[in-house]
Amino acid sequence: GAVVSQHPSRVICKSGTSVKIECRSLDFQATTMFWYRQFPKQSLMLMATSNEGSKATYEQGVEKDKFLINHASLTLSTLTVTSAHPEDSSFYICSARDRLARNEQFFGPGTRLTVL
């Protein structure tokens, strides 16, 4: 099946710093990627939809100036958590839509962010 990678797999940072997370589709082109956040023992909550070459669409309640998304190519989307705070600590997961595979979405392995 299609493979999606995320980097880094885990990151620990100090409060106030910015963290960039990369999401790559390794063997297919993804015009659309999605960013989710998952808190412990909870489901995945969509943060934003990232479209290649255009601005991301953010879900209600998600600050676009805090969670910067860039989808610069058909295989790469990045999420930057700016001025991170402890409450931003979470598991961030991306997914990529393979339009050649009936629009199925394939998920990355996730990035564990811990803000001290």
Next chain:
Amino acid sequence: GQQLNQSPQSMFIQEGEDVSMNCTSSSIFNTWLWYKQDPGEGPVLLIALYKAGELTSNGRLTAQFGITRKDSFLNISASIPSDVGIYFCAGQLAPQAGTALIFGKGTTLSVSS
């Protein structure tokens, strides 16, 4: 945001038993998907359903897309210890195929040998 109603929330079963979980929604869905998530990892697609009434199997897993397009179930037969994990249903609202998925809250499965 909108979520699907997934039940049960958790299940504790013996190895070899069959398992059933389901998802319902007040909205009509275009696609139903079932995922499994192991701790610290991303969800892995198990079964995808695209037509109302569709019944699809993947090994010991069977899932169906409800006729009303508002529900789906997943069955696991003869469970084994590696079935342990969290199972999520996910759907795409009709008619916007290819849009973001809406997830259920998950069913945590524990299997004792």
